[in-house]
Amino acid sequence: MSATAKAEPDQLTGDADSWYLPGSDIHDKAAPDTQIQSQWDQHKFDMRLVNPTNRRRLSVIIIGTGLAGASAGATLGEAGYQVKSFCYQDSPRRAHSIAAQGGINAAKNYRNDGDSVYRLFYDTVKGGDYRSRESNVYRLAQVSANIIDQCVAQGVPFAREYGGLLDTRSFGGVQVQRTFYARGQTGQQLLIGAYQALERQIRGATVQMYTRHEMLELIVVDGRARGVVVRDMVTGEIETHFADAVALASGGYGNVFYLSTNAMGCNVTATWRAHRKGAYFANPCYTQIHPTCIPVSGDHQSKLTLMSESLRNDGRIWVPTSGADKRDPREIAESDRDYYLERRYPAFGNLVPRDVASRAAKAVCDEGRGVGPGGLGVYLDFADAIQRLGRPAVAARYGNLFDMYSQITGEDPYRVPMRIYPAIHYTMGGLWVDYDLQSSIPGLFVAGEANFSDHGANRLGASALMQGLADGYFVLPSTIADYLSLGPYDPVDATHPAAVEAVTSVQDRIAKLLSIQGTRTVDSFHKELGRVMWEYCGMERSEEGLRKAVARIRELRKEFWSDVKVLGVADDLNQALERAGRVADFLELGELMCIDALVRRESCGGHFRVESQTPEGEALRQDDEYAHVSAWEFGGEPSAPDSPGFGDMPKPILHKEPLEFDYVHLMERSYK
Numbered sequence: 083m084s085a086t087a088k089a090e091p092d093q094l095t096g097d098a099d100s101w102y103l104p105g106s107d108i109h110d111k112a113a114p115d116t117q118i119q120s121q122w123d124q125h126k127f128d129m130r131l132v133n134p135t136n137r138r139r140l141s142v143i144i145i146g147t148g149l150a151g152a153s154a155g156a157t158l159g160e161a162g163y164q165v166k167s168f169c170y171q172d173s174p175r176r177a178h179s180i181a182a183q184g185g186i187n188a189a190k191n192y193r194n195d196g197d198s199v200y201r202l203f204y205d206t207v208k209g210g211d212y213r214s215r216e217s218n219v220y221r222l223a224q225v226s227a228n229i230i231d232q233c234v235a236q237g238v239p240f241a242r243e244y245g246g247l248l249d250t251r252s253f254g255g256v257q258v259q260r261t262f263y264a265r266g267q268t269g270q271q272l273l274i275g276a277y278q279a280l281e282r283q284i285r286g287a288t289v290q291m292y293t294r295h296e297m298l299e300l301i302v303v304d305g306r307a308r309g310v311v312v313r314d315m316v317t318g319e320i321e322t323h324f325a326d327a328v329a330l331a332s333g334g335y336g337n338v339f340y341l342s343t344n345a346m347g348c349n350v351t352a353t354w355r356a357h358r359k360g361a362y363f364a365n366p367c368y369t370q371i372h373p374t375c376i377p378v379s380g381d382h383q384s385k386l387t388l389m390s391e392s393l394r395n396d397g398r399i400w401v402p403t404s405g406a407d408k409r410d411p412r413e414i415a416e417s418d419r420d421y422y423l424e425r426r427y428p429a430f431g432n433l434v435p436r437d438v439a440s441r442a443a444k445a446v447c448d449e450g451r452g453v454g455p456g457g458l459g460v461y462l463d464f465a466d467a468i469q470r471l472g473r474p475a476v477a478a479r480y481g482n483l484f485d486m487y488s489q490i491t492g493e494d495p496y497r498v499p500m501r502i503y504p505a506i507h508y509t510m511g512g513l514w515v516d517y518d519l520q521s522s523i524p525g526l527f528v529a530g531e532a533n534f535s536d537h538g539a540n541r542l543g544a545s546a547l548m549q550g551l552a553d554g555y556f557v558l559p560s561t562i563a564d565y566l567s568l569g570p571y572d573p574v575d576a577t578h579p580a581a582v583e584a585v586t587s588v589q590d591r592i593a594k595l596l597s598i599q600g601t602r603t604v605d606s607f608h609k610e611l612g613r614v615m616w617e618y619c620g621m622e623r624s625e626e627g628l629r630k631a632v633a634r635i636r637e638l639r640k641e642f643w644s645d646v647k648v649l650g651v652a653d654d655l656n657q658a659l660e661r662a663g664r665v666a667d668f669l670e671l672g673e674l675m676c677i678d679a680l681v682r683r684e685s686c687g688g689h690f691r692v693e694s695q696t697p698e699g700e701a702l703r704q705d706d707e708y709a710h711v712s713a714w715e716f717g718g719e720p721s722a723p724d725s726p727g728f729g730d731m732p733k734p735i736l737h738k739e740p741l742e743f744d745y746v747h748l749m750e751r752s753y754k
């Protein structure tokens with residue numbers, strides 16, 4: 083009998099609430115009980131310090147060298163702790179953060195246009211559709227200004243105005259200009275700054291760098307995170323590393339959708355392995371769809387390309403008024419164009435938040451008014467901007483993005499409007515953390531895109547770089563120090579039973595993957611999983627679709643573990659094996675994402691449930707029932723290949739963290 087025929091009907095049609103076990107409510111206990119404006123200062127004062135001579139006896143493992151990991155590594159190294167830093171690329175500088183284009187937010191109010199820490203806080207809570215924790219967001223807004231100072235001091239070449247002051251532009255969901263940028267390469271320039279700071283510590287031997295090492299397991303000893311199992315990706319050797327604390331800065335999991343704007347290597351393994359060891363996974367279904375990406379061009383594509391949101395400062399988005407109008411866009415008169423964002427959201431126009439812009443693009447394409455092959459595209463038009471500013475000014479602002487677009491599509495965006503369509507871009511979900519960025523496993527800290535903390539159900543543009551650097555430069559160095567002040571913890575080595583168990587499980591899994599020798603490639607599973615996720619857990623989600631998705635993912639996981647073909651050997655460079663491990667984790671994560679989406683029967687931010695919308699088609703939150711973070715506890719190992727329920731995951735356990743809004747009061751989000 084095929085795996086398809088074996089799907090359990092009650093799991094497909096039963097009450098979705100029976101697909102998980104209810105757990106107890108959780109609360110963030112780390113933020114001090116005081117006015118939000120003074121919480122962080124108060125907390126920094128309350129936290130314990132470690133004197134400089136004691137720091138060299140304390141150690142931290144950091145997984146990841148993107149903006150979050152590199153900034154944390156550099157700062158902790160500079161402070162004098164022993165840091166071990168890991169990444170899977172051949173250089174820390176190749177972390178996915180390098181791809182970030184448009185900019186980084188900070189409440190500097192250089193423009194004198196009404197910005198403030200409070201406004202950035204307000205915009206972020208509102209932009210996240212009231213599904214983030216106020217205390218964390220306020221702190222983020224507070225330290226945003228320090229980030230810019232730090233980066234300028236490092237020599238990051240931010241764009242400047244004629245007077246020498248740093249230039250800013252607007253991103254979606256706000257009415258001020260608070261986004262600092264370095265042309266369309268902001269992430270690259272920021273990462274070079276953080277990387278140089280990290281390299282300085284590497285040379286000073288406070289940081290030991292392990293490139294081409296992939297973390298495959300977390301080692302938990304007596305309830306505390308104490309180490310990791312990594313695979314040397316060049317030799318295949320399995321190694322253990324130990325420390326007093328572990329920090330994951332391993333990025334987001336958007337590649338569960340296969341096609342996304344993320345770098346091809348981005349994956350969930352580090353956080354998913356920690357989740358399996360007890361770290362709660364928060365709001366996994368909150369993913370961000372970015373409205374301005376180059377549309378999919380064919381079946382054999384493995385990557386989507388972002389056109390930065392900054393383009394919406396000067397580009398105007400439109401479709402023909404009539405779906406039957408197939409003329410060259412330059413021949414379509416103004417009166418026959420629908421600038422639908424400007425029409426529907428006059429206050430914010432083309433700069434509405436990403437979730438709103440993405441859904442609006444989908445709506446006009448669903449009406450049959452989409453442009454380009456397959457009708458899945460809308461125009462992003464610079465004709466007005468070029469006329470107003472001149473081509474050189476437009477090229478100075480966006481030249482590298484225009485070049486990228488023309489190299490990929492063969493069209494010249496200075497002459498013909500760009501065609502764009504929404505694509506998976508970022509994941510707001512991630513490991514649950516408290517105000518200290520500590521997960522539910524003591525000693526395991528999580529930073530950057532890997533945690534869930536600041537963006538609620540929808541991240542505003544240019545705030546991921548801000549969060550990664552806030553976490554790494556300013557938050558972790560204080561909160562990890564507080565944790566380490568109680569150390570050093572008891573020494574642990576590779577003979578500890580917890581380490582032996584972790585290494586054995588990694589070796590067994592690798593051996594199993596190599597032994598199946600089935601008929602399907604790893605990529606074919608990944609592609610199919612991605613299609614299921616995009617179709618049912620993408621821009622629009624429904625009860626019926628999500629049920630189908632869970633059923634299909636369960637089948638797919640069984641097929642994977644019985645029919646995948648992984649070529650090569652364990653003790654050598656083996657990219658098929660690397661990908662197989664990552665896809666195996668995506669197959670577990672995908673199911674949890676769909677269950678999370680299914681039980682959250684409301685629309686909020688990037689999570690749009692068709693059953694919960696206003697008569698105008700806007701997202702309709704259900705605050706009475708869902709103003710909480712969903713923090714999932716791992717339910718247990720899937721059943722073994724020789725058991726009847728082969729591959730089934732035990733029910734995950736749902737803990738809720740109620741969200742309180744004392745400062746930014748709950749209201750319907752409007753950008754009209």
Ligand SMILES: Cc1cc2nc3c(=O)[nH]c(=O)nc-3n(C[C@H](O)[C@H](O)[C@H](O)COP(=O)(O)OP(=O)(O)OC[C@H]3O[C@@H](n4cnc5c(N)ncnc54)[C@H](O)[C@@H]3O)c2cc1C
Nearest residue numbers: 146147148150170179183184185297333530531544546547
């Ligand atoms: C095309 C694009 C453009 C963007 N533009 C912007 C922008 O303009 N502004 C903005 O604010 N945000 C932007 N973002 C989002 C932003 O770039 C990311 O959210 C952010 O850079 C993530 O940083 P990070 O440090 O958390 O993770 P990453 O930069 O993804 O780094 C992850 C690190 O973890 C390591 N790692 C992961 N797993 C393992 C493992 N198992 N073992 C060992 N190492 C591991 C990797 O090697 C890497 O070093 C953009 C995103 C994309 C895709």
